[in-house]
Amino acid sequence: MSDLKRAYNFNPGPGALPLEVLQQAQAELLDFKGTGMSVMEISHRSKEFEAVIQTAEADLRELMGIPSNYKIMFLQGGATLQFTMLAMNLRPAGASADYIVNGAWSKIALKEAKKLGAARAAATTEATGFNSVPESLDLDPKAAYLHFTMNETIHGVEFFTEPTPPAGVPLVCDTSSNFISRPIDVSKYAFLYAGAQKNAGPSGVTVVIARDDMLERTPENLPVMLDYKTLAASGSLHNTPPSFAIYMVGLVFQWAKRQGGLAAIEKVNREKAELLYGAIDNSGGFYRGHAVPAARSLMNVPFRLPTEELEEAFAKEAKKNNLIGLKGHRSVGGMRASIYNAVTLEGTKALVDFMADFQKKNG
Ligand SMILES: Cc1ncc(COP(=O)(O)O)c(C=O)c1O
Known part of the structure; x- marks a missing residue:
């Protein structure tokens, strides 16, 4: 299995399943x-x-x-x-x-x-x-x-x-x-x-x-x-x-x-969500979230970039970096990261690092 290359999968559904499963x-x-x-x-x-x-x-x-x-x-x-x-x-x-x-x-x-x-x-x-x-x-x-x-x-x-x-x-x-x-x-x-x-x-x-x-x-x-x-x-x-x-x-x-049941799963999910919303909030307006903070989903994180051209480029670049499924729903546009249970903290960190890097190059 050493040469197994799994995607960082942010698809909204069907979505990521645990590798062990x-x-x-x-x-x-x-x-x-x-x-x-x-x-x-x-x-x-x-x-x-x-x-x-x-x-x-x-x-x-x-x-x-x-x-x-x-x-x-x-x-x-x-x-x-x-x-x-x-x-x-x-x-x-x-x-x-x-x-x-x-x-x-x-x-x-x-x-x-x-x-x-x-x-x-x-x-x-x-x-x-x-x-x-x-x-x-x-x-x-x-x-x-x-x-x-x-x-x-x-x-x-x-x-x-x-x-x-x-x-x-x-x-x-x-x-x-x-x-x-x-x-x-x-x-x-x-x-x-x-x-x-x-x-x-x-x-x-x-x-x-x-x-x-x-x-x-x-x-x-x-x-x-x-x-x-x-x-x-x-x-x-x-x-x-x-x-x-x-x-x-x-x-x-x-x-x-x-994993320790739903309380343990929630803990990791909150950590992932905090990382991602933190990246949005600390981007000085380059990334803009959709939901008001009190109702922000722990599972689906839609966000926009300054222009649709940048959003296109983001999705393309992300894919080259093995970050998959980040295009928003066709009805609303923009980006969306779905961070379901099987999306790891490591995968979320990879996304957040990519976001910072993309902003540095395009912000
Ligand atoms: C909240 C919610 N309800 C209903 C549906 C429809 O589900 P299905 O495709 O299984 O009919 C979806 C699909 O994404 C959903 O996210």
């Missing part, structure tokens, strides 16, 4: 647990795969401290399908749902919910370019649920305190891009979901965590692949699940436990 998958690829087959080639009903999915679930429960009255599901269709599914399952006919809109993804979540019933924005920060979390909320006390996006991947805005819904209104959360990046109090949430391909594994699986009473809301006539109640009751095995992706997220959960 990739090496374990590689070592087990041809003969999974003595079966003489890869995990991709065995039945999802086999005892070997049963152990994979049950261990993944148990490890996630331990990592996040998920109480026993919550079910964990491993589903397909990405977080985008959850925008639709959660509205179909959790919002009774005729009821309305509240959405906090503080970035591109929550805006899409609301748009999708509106296609199937009533939904409204309880707040929006669009007027200030989605650079913060809203200060006040206009909440409907009768809402079927209150939805928020804990980390806005494109705008780099993160909630560090959960919004408080009115009494009896369940809190529903898209945690796709800050999943298992720090401890949260799951008991404050009724429902959480995350596409795995940022912090937890490859694309192809979405992790859903649902409090038991939320599953009782599923209406009778839903197509089965959209029906949480049935999917949860089957242990995510109603049909053939994305077995390789589930295996991979299971390896990532074990890796996260070996």
